[in-house]
Amino acid sequence: MKKLNLVLGAALLAAGLTSCKNDAEMTAERNVDNYESYVDSVQGLDDSEKMANWEAIEAKYQTRLAEAEATIESLKDKVNAQDRIDETKQEYVELKADVSEKAEEASTRNLFVSYFGDANAVGNDMKFAWVNKDNILSVYQKFVNTFEANHESYSRQDFDKIKAWYEALDARKNTVEKEGLSTEDNNKIAGLKLKFAPKFSWERMTAKGDENEAAKEAAE
CATH class of the missing domain: 1.20.1270 (Substrate Binding Domain Of Dnak; Chain:A; Domain 2)
Incomplete structure (x- = not known):
């Protein structure tokens, strides 16, 4: 058993x-x-x-x-x-x-649209051929206003894109000046640029510093 x-x-x-x-x-x-x-x-x-x-x-x-x-x-x-x-x-x-x-x-597309409007309508090939002597002041004004309203939410990559677009817009302005840009509009644009440039440089530098600090903390 x-x-x-x-x-x-x-x-x-x-x-x-x-x-x-x-x-x-x-x-x-x-x-x-x-x-x-x-x-x-x-x-x-x-x-x-x-x-x-x-x-x-x-x-x-x-x-x-x-x-x-x-x-x-x-x-x-x-x-x-x-x-x-x-x-x-x-x-x-x-x-x-x-x-x-x-x-x-x-x-990138959404960011571009926030600065310049419908990408399909205005194109986003960095030539800005749609910018002319009649609308360039309003384009600069919208650019500065958009930055003022949203800069705190931008990443370092966003700042780099905005910098490239701003430089392309400036390049287009050089052409528009030769096409009959009025002195009054040119002076107003100069005022906007004077207001925008130092603030953009500061915010971009701060964003890069914050991102580097965050990366450092993540690595520790």
Whole structure:
């Protein structure tokens, strides 16, 4: 009877271990499947949805990846599972780069529109051919007003873009002056430039300093 009990006990223990192993394998397989499915689902979103919700997408992605990698050792075919994870990682890297590029393009376009109006209407090729002797004063005025109203929200990259646009506008002014720009408008523009230039230089320098300090703190 003792031998029979020992045999039955061993059988139950083995069955329990097998069950646990199967459960672990099933969990691991499910985690890898969920990881792949999640990336597929993100790829299927509209660009606007991706950009608007990227922080949440990234957080959930890291959770799914961690779950898949934490349980992969429970799989018999670990090599195949790792290949699936690596392939999906690469897909996500490419997806993230694409979203980042499109988000930057959208940010630049929105910033440009805030200074000059509809990019489709005025063009954004840095030549500013639409600026002429009749509207150049209003363009400068809008530029200065927009900066005054929004400079506290700008990143260092935003300041760099604004600087490039301002220099391009100044270059266009040199041409417009030869096309009959009135002395009155020219003097008013000079006043706006005198007001804008020192404040822009200060705010841009401050933004760069703040960003460098934040990067330093993050690295510590």
